[in-house]
Amino acid sequence: MAATATGPFGFAPAIAVLPLVAFVVTLLFGKHLPKKGALPGIIATAGSLLISLVMFVAVGGGNAYHTTLYEWTAGAAASETGADGVAFTFGVLIDPLSALMLVIVSLVALLVHVFSLGYMNAEGETGLPRYYAELGLFTFSMLAFVFADNLLMAFMFFELVGLCSYLLIGFWFRTESAPSAAKKAFLVTRFGDYFFLIGVVAIAATFGTVGFAGEGSFVTAAETAIDDGATLFGFDAQTWVTITGLLVLGGVLGKSAQFPFHTWLPDAMEGPTTVSALIHAATMVAAGVYLVARMFGYYALSPTALSIIAFVGGFTALFAATMGVVKDDVKQVLAYSTISQYGYMMLGLGVGGYVAGVFHLLNHAFFKALLFLGAGAVIVLMHHEQNMWKMGGLKDKAPVTYYTFLAGALALAGIVPFSGFWSKDEVLFDALIIGLEQPVILAAYAMGLVAVFFTGFYTFRMVFLTFHGEPRSETAEDPHPVGWAIKVPLIVLGILATVTGLVNMAPVAKLLNVDITFLEFWLDGEYGYVEGLTYHAYHETVAFEEGVIGGSETTTMLLSAGLSLGLALAGAFTAHTLYNVPEPTRHMQKLGGAYSLLRNNYYQDEYQVWLAQGFTLPLARAADRFDQTVIDGIVNGTSTVSLFSSNWVKRIQTGIVTNYAALLVGGFIALLLVLGYLGGWFA
Amino acid sequence: MTVDVQYYVLLSMAVFCIGLFGVLTRRNALLFLMSVELMLNAANINLIAFAFYHGNLTGQLFALFTMALAAAEVAVGLGIILVLYRNFRDIDVTVPTTMRW
Amino acid sequence: MAVFQLPEWAALAPALILAGTALVLFLFDSINPRSTNRSLLAGTAVAGSLASLAVAVWFTAAGVGATGIENYGVVDVMNGQFIVDRLALYFMIIISIVTALVAVASYDYLRDHTYQAEYYSLVVLAATGMSMIAASNSLVTIFIALELTSLPSYALVAILKDNRGSVEAGLKYFLIGALSSAIFVYGISLVYGATGSLQLEAVAANLGAAGEMGGLLGLGILMLIGGVAFKTASVPFHFWAPEAYEGAPAPISAFLSSASKAAGFVLAFRVFTTAFPLEATTAVINVDWTWIFVVLAIITMTLGNFAAATQEHVKRMLAYSSIGHAGYVLIGLAALSTEAGDLVMGAAMMHLLVYGFMNTGAFLFVALAEYWGVGPTFEDYNGLSKQAPFASAAMAVFMFSLAGVPPFGGFWSKYLLYTETVNAAADNTVLLVLAAALVVNSALSLYYYSRLVKALWIEEPILDRDRLAQPTGLYAAIIAAAVMTVVILPAFDPIATAALEAAAAVVG
Amino acid sequence: MMIEILIAVALVGALVTFVAPNRIAGKLAFAISLVPTALSLWLFAAFDGSGNALLDGELAFESQAAWLEIGGYSISWFVGLDGISLPLVVLTAILCTLAIVSSWTPIDERESQFYGLILFIEAMLIGVFSALDFFLWFVFWEAVLIPMYLLIGIWGGPRRKYAAIKFFVYTNVASLVMFGSFVSLVFGLGDSVTSFGLPEIATAMLAGGPEGFFGLSGTTLASLAFIGMFLGFAVKVPVVPFHTWLPDAHVEAPTPASILLAGVLLKMGTYALLRFNFTMFPEQVEAYAVPIAAIAVISVIYGAMLALAQTDLKRIVAYSSVSSMGYVILGLVAYTQFGVGGATFQMVSHGLISGLMFMSVGVIYNATHTRMVTDMSGMADRMPIAVGVLIAGAFGYMGLPLMSGFAAEYFIFFGSFGSELLAYSALFTSLAMFGIVIVAGYLLFALQRTVFGPYNLETDYEVSRAPVHDVASMIVLLGLIITLGVAPDLIFTMITDAIDPIIQGGGL
Secondary structure (H helix, E strand, O other), rough: OOOOOHHHHHHHHHHHHHOOOOOOHHHHHHHHHHHHHHHHHHHHHHHHHHHHHHHHHHHHOOOOOOEEEEEEEEEEOOOOOOEEEEEEEEEEEOOHHHHHHHHHHHHHHHHHHHHHHHOHHHHOOOOOHHHHHHHHHHHHHHHHHHHOOOHHHHHHHHHHHHHHHHHHHHOOOOOOHHHHHHHHHHHHHHHHHHHHHHHHHHHHHHHHHOEEOOOOEEHHHHHHHHHOOOOOOOOOHHHHHHHHHHHHHHHHHHHHOOOOOHHHHHHHHOOHHHHHHHHHHHHHHHHHHHHHHHOHHHOOOOOOHHHHHHHHHHHHHHHHHHHOOOEEHHHHHHHHHHHHHHHHHHHHHHHHOOOHHHHHHHHHHHHHHHHHHHHHHHHHHOOOOOHHHOOOOHHHHHHHHHHHHHHHHHHHHOOOHHHHHHHHHHHHHHHHHHHHHOOHHHHHHHHHHHHHHHHHHHHHHHHHHOOOOOOOHHHEEEEEEEHHHHHEEEHHHHHHHHHHHHHHHHHHHHOOOOOOHHHHHHHHHOOOOOOOHHHHHHHOOOOOOOOOOOOHHHHHHHHHHHHEEEEEEEHHHHHHHHHHHOOOOOOHHHHHHHHHHOOHHHHHHHHHHHHHHHHHHHHHHHHHHHHHHHHHHHHHHHHHHHHHHHHHHHHOOOOOOOHHHHHHHHHHHHHHHHHHHHHHOOO | OOOOHHHHHHHHHHHHHHHHHHHHHHEHHHHHHHHHHHHHHHHHHHHHHHHHHHHHHHHHHHHHHHHHHHHHHHHHHHHHHHHHHHOOOOOOOOOOOOOOO | OOOOOOOOOHHHHHHHHHHHHHHHHHHHHHHOOOOOOOOHHHHEEEEHHHHHHHHHHHHHHOEEEOOOOOEEEEEEEEEOOEEEEEHHHHHHHHHHHHHHHHHHHHHHHHOOOHHHHHHHHHHHHHHHHHHHHEOOEHHHHHHHHHHHHHHHHHHOOOOOOOOHHHHHHHHHHHHHHHHHHHHHHHHHHHHHHHHHHOOOHHHHHHHHHHHHHHHHHHHHHHHHHHHHHHEEEEOOOOOOOHHHHHHHHHHHHHHHHHHHHHHHHHHHHHHHHHHHHHHHHHHHOOOOOHHHHHHHHHHHHHHHHHHHOOOOEEHHHHHHHHHHHHHHHHHHHHHHHHOOHHHHHHHHHHHHHHHHHHHHHHHHHHHHHHHHHOOOHHHOOOHHHHOHHHHHHHHHHHHHHHOOOOOOOHHHHHHHHHHHHHHHHHOHHHHHHHHHHHHHHHHHHHHHHHHHHHHHHHHOOOOOOOOOOOOOOHHHHHHHHHOOOHHHHOHHHHHHHHHHHHHHHHHO | OOOHHHHHHHHHHHHHHHHHHHHHHHHHHHHHHHHHHHHHHHHHHHHHOEOOOOOOOOOEEEEEEEEEEEOEEEEEEEEEEEEEEEHHHHHHHHHHHHHHHHOOOOOOHHHOOOOHHHHHHHHHHHHHHHHHHHHHHHHHHHHHHHHHHHHHHHHHOHHHHHHHHHHHHHHHHHHHHHHHHHHHHHHHHHHOOOOOOOOHHHHHOOOOOOEOOOOOOOHHHHHHHHHHHHHHHHHHHHOOOOHHHHHHHHHHOOOOHHHHHHHHHHHHHHHHHHHHHHHOOOOHHHOHHHHHHHHHHHHHHHHHHHHOOOOOOHHHHHHHHHHHHHHHHHHHOOOOOOHHHHHHHHHHHHHHHHHHHHHHHHHHHHOOOEHHHEEEEHHHOOHHHHHHHHHHHHHHOOOOOOHHHHHHHHHHHHHHHHHOOOOOHHHHHHHHHHHHHHHHHHHHHHHHHHHOOOOOEEOOOOOOOOOOOHHHHHHHHHHHHHHHHHHOOOHHHHHHHHHHHHHHOOOO
């Protein structure tokens, strides 16, 4: 179905505008509003959710929507392939992918707003209007990013969510650590965005358009260019697409905290836990992956780019999971887990598993938001203690928190039938079949697979340390009660984490041969869709060959599923053996030298800090010294020399009049001699 | 019998140079003044010789003016030398060096 | 045609009025040498110079010296011994303006002076000489007018008889002056020898007859240049200037550095263009005499500005700056060999007129400071703007204008000079060196001029001063000069036109 | 007549303020400055021009009157606005008003002089952007120096004297070089040009360029003039390595002067580059594109690196201005609609943003009496709103989308990435873009150290919230920044309309 209908889609901009209004209202009048400004945000996000659902239903009804809202600017610009003119616009693109994402974002945003009532308001925080305003601004930016219909608009809101992230991480600005973490988060992502911006500029300059969809999209233009065998900026079209795609990927790696730009995310846990749940788990971090999905058609043109995405994803999944194993802080564990899970999504997308990637994105959004909010609840219970070694035994004292958290944990670990299992399995399966033909992908798959074990392990280590065993501190014995504002979001998310996996049970569908892979249908244009932005369109473009084990796709699938489930269970069981005891102890010595390596996050922070402070800063200081001494020295030297020669020149004036007469006559005679010689007067 | 004009010129130049030499070497203000007078008179020699040479009276006339002006100059000069003496108790022209550089 | 016809000698009226004023003042002096009727004396001098100014302006406006049916054309007086053309009138205007300003300022400056009538009469007499120089058209009249200027000047510099500085300055000025005029007159005698005449056009006409006396003529020309260099305080005859300006009473410094310099330049402009037309002279002496001016201009402006940069005494800084400006104006002669020579000379003349306001004003401010009893150094001037904002503002105007920074009159003259030098460089690329020297020196001058502004406006006073008096005469003169310096910027057209016409009168 | 009124109001206002009592000077100047602001906004609304002022464009509010004529060239009062100059005029008027407001707190001595100078500088700046005759333009261009020299010198910090003189002399030398180059060019154009009107000169340049001068061929002359003028403007912009006057000037200048210096004075340089070098010399732009782009990139990166090494807030912003101006150069040399248009947009945008940054730093300084990053922390605790605006401004500086800085930088990057004129354009652009990372580095670092963290500042008094008027003016600026960021077409269409003839003039 083509994207024509307006109808309910006319309200689409309101999805983003409502939170913007909430932002303005809260910023200006927050202090005077009840609940310190929470209400405008709640109302606005509820409204956004409502409209998003309407959009979702409308797309389900077979429609899609693509329109330009506002022309930011336009002008003449000769591009390498396109026409002479270029227009930079703000537009709305509602297709299955964005409709789904809108629902996720607005739902999590709403739940986090509600949760904040219990988490922030109840604790007597100061600066709450600021908090809610920033949340509103974030929600606005994120939603606008999601329905952006072009790369530039996406970049703009991509940056804005980065700003909100910065502000919210630094919410407790009176501490030393929060502002530092905020700075780091923004800087590292900025570094990625630097490449992204080059990518945007390059794509715009190459194709004369930045649109995602339709005939005028850069994807179509790139396809044409490749078909025509064009030369772009001195490269053949294929290479240029790879280069620009990888440049954009820089932004993705930064935002989605992929290696090597992952270091900011654990630090970002300095922000309020609600923020971590919303921004650093469910939504903003997803922006990177979402962007890859959004312009998947472009990446599909470049197998090289895809392979790199897959490999980085697989590597990050394993890399982060291992670090999560040794963390003491519950939020830190979740942070590394987030990095790892986004690695899976990248892996999925990188092997052409568009559906798998989006599926994991969907599931992860819910279960990770759940886990973070659960952790938030635990933190409330524990009077803002985050060290798991000081917890224990909370299972009985806070059953709602425990069970919902457990649901999230099962989903995260990938235990059947919780949502995480389905999507992770699909990712791994897609990677496997490609990997059988492509060694690089196989390596990525292997890393992803190993990571499953670690995931199971750290997840349940966290669960056991937090909720099981004996309380290991006074607060753990007598936890602070939590209210409905905390429980309701947990329950909602707990249910979602349990069931969302059912929307795309690919193995079941394959085994029973029934059409229950709803998400795949959804993304494949069974309902509403926009031309070119469908799974099979992508699938056709992706030039990967697929292989199978044992000659049968089903066997391969079962093998893959069994393998990952087995590893997950193994991980969980190891955790159970080690930590599900009344008095768990650290098992550092078992890891030997690896322990300190992991505790120090593979020294990733160290080298990045060295890059900033050990290299760039001294370089800057050296430049400054150079500037002060050499360049400014020349400037000042000129004046010194002038004044020095001035001092010398004025000494001629000795004050003795006879000398004057002599100099005068001498000067005169000198002139006479020169002129006489030239004129031949003495001849 | 006429003397060639170049001899007059040589004479005047000699006088001029003597005057100049005096200016450069004498430190007594009065001698300085006299040396200048010599130089002026060197010019007068020239003027009159050339007037004769060219056969017009302009030079002679101008020589008269020069003499008159030289006298006026000396008058002013002496006045200044007087106040010089009053202030510095000396008429050595190298003594007043309060202002230099 | 004019309604009535004045006799020819009346064309010299600006100079004659000054002469008359001088005589009246002399008369007054001889009747009552110790008169302290300041208003009467200063008033007479001012009235005389303003009358001279008015007549000169009237003549200019009426078209004396200008060609064309309805104009009077150039007026010859005494068979070409004097000539009244645009050039003469232009410089008479400059001289009478400066004289008027100096006379007004002297009203307060000479408050406690005993022989006031003598002072004013000498000033006006010197001004008469300068006016005469502007109109002189023969080496005889030039020499006489020159001495008429110099002799009172020597006396004026040394007029503070009990002030060692003044006397020393007078002595040095006099000695170098006497030497220079001896050289000058010897030069005249040689020129006479070579050409047989002293009237400028006749000299030019007889150049061809100089024949084998080319060497003598060349030496004579060089000696004439020496005399001019003395009057304009150019290298190497400049040595008197720093001391004379520093030691002399400040109004006299103003008078000498503005009017006397202008007189020296008009002399040079007329003599070298009229008596020694470039091609004819070069044919005889085998050297292009503009080269001398190229060299002198560069050395003069460089020496003046460099020496000024590190001076400690304000007046001495202004003295050296005055030498530097002489270097700028010399470009007017240096560029004569080129097609745009008249424009360059015109620009140089514009500079002299503007300089008449801004430099006079600057020295008068020093006079004001001396009147207040402020010491001679830059430090002594620190923070004066707090007590005397208007005078200090005026001084800032003068300084920036001297530096050629807009929005002040000095901008036009300096940049037009620069522009036309570049223009002239089309024919003689060496002039680019001059232009470059102008740039370097201009930059340096910015440094030391702003140093004074800094002292006045930026520095804190080193000592507490009481309220400073506001002497009417000095203030009036300074403010008038400042206002003119500013007003000249928008109203530059008449000045530019007059200067270009003046230049056209002798060039091309 | 509108432009004349605009300038006249500011000039007369300056005089009135100068003589007004100190007590009311600030409010009086504010009231006066509202008039030009309102007028300029009216001009903005009533703008009916099209095309480029120099290239046969339809000028708005044009007026012309003869001024003077010298050597066959006429100089006139010639003003008018096009899409490039109008936004800058509005920017000037607004920033001056806000600068006056932000002076209320810190300026507590010699107020009337201070505000008088600010209004004076406003008049001159408006003149710079509206003048279309070279001499007229140059008068305004140079006249800006004096008030800025005094503002830095009198009300500046501890090393103000050094900074003021350095600023003054350095930029003046540059102007002299530029002036010489330009007049050589004009003379080189020969008879095809009869005035110093910029449109006439630009037309002649595009019609075939100079015939030659100083014995140089036309092309060589044009190239030399291009280089000379580029160097001249490079100091003003400033471009590395001619930038060292800027940090000194900024650090020592009082906050309002810094606002004007960064906000408008730097734009004079880039505006002039656009008007002269990049309009009149398409061939030279093409020939020297690579070295110029290299200089631009070096300015961006090197300037940003220097900013990174600083601990003085003002120095940080000062060096980052060097960096931002590098973007402008890059955009200009790209010679595309977006490149040059973006560069112009960046002039306005950077004016607003750097104005906001200096204002914020000033507010903090007023409260803390220190600007050292190391001396304070947690200022957000005491002055939340001001700090909030500061953070917004900082992010604007970093090029946050929906703020004007992003629009400007994006236009520039987009314009230069695909530039056909500039070889290796993609590489240069990518290198320059790294500036957006470094800028984030030093600004975030500074923010973290100063406004965040536990409150700590050693004072013997209680630091309180920022005054309402300061916050209000900051918010006005922030509003403008966001407005332009969201709707760049408010001025960008106007700009590109005036840019297009330039690009096409190059025959590209």
